[in-house]
Amino acid sequence: MNKTSVDAAAVRLFHSLADPARLEIVRLLGHGERRVVDLTAELGLAQSTVSGHLASLRTAGLVEPHPHGRSTFYALVRPELWAMLAAAEDVLAAAGSPSRLRPDGVAGGTGHGPHADGHRARPDADAPATRPGQVH
Template sequence: MVLIVALLVSVVDDMSHHISGTQYVELVDKETMRLDTPAQTLDLQAKLFRGLADPSRLAILTALCRGPLHVGAVVAATRLSQSNVSNHLRCLSECGLVQAEPRGRFVYYRLGDARVGELLQLALDLLGGVADGIAACDRYGDETAKPCT
């Protein structure tokens, strides 16, 4: 758990420069790994997770874990429509999770930070132990989910 939090904090810390006009303080005490986060940093972490919560964006990021791909290859790997992939790539690029690299007639996309792939792998590893609980959870996951009380 500490590793996942540290990795998330590291990704969010590096991404914070994409948020114009906002400065973020050191997020983790490096010796104790204790989170020392102001409310705005928690909001930024929640925003990152909301961005990762979209199945289409997760599929695109997972495809890019294998290496740089052009839009057509992402479409083939994810089975999403070209317009859907393009819109999500623009979103992912604007927030720094994906970077574009022109190569001749094509633009290739790659993960903006290798830790994004590590975070996705850690999520899969975590699911190995908690998948049944996540699947059975009726507290979140869709619009009709019951609020936690």
């Protein structure tokens, strides 16, 4: 992988998190899988806007859709995201702008890798996995 492709991947990642609505989607998905209609209702945004935000998060490799019956649920797939957001919280606090980027109850540690049980709804390995349609 050359430097340009590495930089492009980093830009996609940081761009995907550079919008308040996308950060809120990440927080909501941190509590469990959601359908676009669920996110639309929780965020008070248009369906097309939520779909666009999910596309950005998907392009960055942070979320994946998966069908369940006639619905499609979106789930976070990168447990490393919590450690990155915890580090960003530390940087913001040190700069005098404390901010909470992770959902309540989500620790920032990594070292667990992808879920061993195959569930993708909660990247934090200490939290219970969710099934499609189940929200914690």
